[in-house]
Ligand code: HEC
């Protein structure tokens with residue numbers, strides 16, 4: 001009995017070892033390879049006052065540190081909670097449950113929640129005089145013209161267009177036209193023509209970009 005048990009153990013060990021031996025493992029490439037630049041493409045929409053992150057990342061890309069790591073703005077931003085503020089299923093569920101609980105405040109709740117989680121679609125609708133709605137035919141519906149702007153979340157042309165930030169409220173100047181829509185950055189006297197010709201935005205220095213109040217407009 002004891003001998004059979006030991007023999008069984010030896011056999012099981014042998015099978016386990018042979019299965020796990022590196023020589024038997026496949027050396028083929030996996031069917032899907034993910035690179036740092038992989039995943040869904042950044043979007044390329046344009047509205048009168050905003051532009052998709054893909055339009056900005058097009059030039060602000062291919063920044064590598066001395067060790068060769070990709071430190072491009074778009075590559076880092078795309079995986080942040082802010083890039084995903086509209087796609088976030090927890091946020092969508094919380095917003096929908098608030099509406100279901102207090103249906104008489106549907107418009108108020110949807111506009112409020114979109115103002116920080118979908119700031120481009122909210123601000124554009126507000127500027128155009130159309131309601132900022134989320135459910136039904138609202139921003140979450142792929143047929144809504146502002147859906148791409150909504151789903152791009154807290155994107156490049158939000159933070160970089162904020163002027164005179166105050167805690168709890170951001171203000172974006174929607175009265176300017178291309179190429180005088182300003183994109184504020186941390187540097188003085190940037191080269192302007194390249195970006196103006198392609199993106200319709202003019203990069204300028206803005207001291208507000210270095211202050212924490214910029215973030216406090218929503219946080
Ligand atoms: C003034 C801006 C602002 C408004 C308006 C706003 N949010 Fe947020 N929300 C934030 C910020 C900023 C965070 C991230 C907070 C943190 O993690 O420190 C957040 C986070 C959340 C989270 C957590 C998400 C997660 O995955 O952890 C939920 C849920 C949420 N918000 C729901 C809502 C709902 C529902 C509404 C509308 C009733 C709303 N928010 C309106 C700014 C806002």
Ligand code: HEC
Nearest residue numbers: 053056057060073074077154155156159160185186209210
């Ligand atoms: C949440 C707000 C926010 C978002 C979203 C954001 N930025 Fe910025 N960005 C900043 C702030 C703040 C700075 C200044 C950082 C500093 O001074 O060190 C900055 C700096 C920059 C700079 C100067 C870079 C440098 O080398 O110092 C560029 C270019 C830029 N951002 C482009 C982008 C692009 C492109 C996107 C979208 C893919 C984007 N930003 C999204 C807030 C934001």
Ligand code: HEC
Nearest residue numbers: 051056059156185186187190191194195198199203204205
């Ligand atoms: C055609 C290429 C191109 C595109 C597209 C582009 N940029 Fe730029 N961007 C530049 C160049 C060039 C500079 C100036 C660099 C310099 O002066 O060293 C610049 C500078 C900036 C700065 C820094 C300004 C400062 O003074 O600190 C920010 C912020 C910025 N871009 C954001 C954006 C955003 C947001 C978008 C999308 C709407 C965008 N860029 C699209 C080429 C581009």
Ligand code: HEC
Nearest residue numbers: 081082084085088091116117119154158214215217218219
């Ligand atoms: C237009 C509104 C807005 C602005 C401006 C903004 N944020 Fe956010 N931020 C949000 C929202 C909304 C979320 C939450 C997204 C979610 O969880 O669904 C968030 C989430 C974050 C998170 C993730 C928090 C967590 O608990 O995971 C960090 C970190 C953050 N923001 C930093 C910043 C910084 C730094 C700045 C300024 C440079 C800034 N934010 C400016 C709206 C904003």
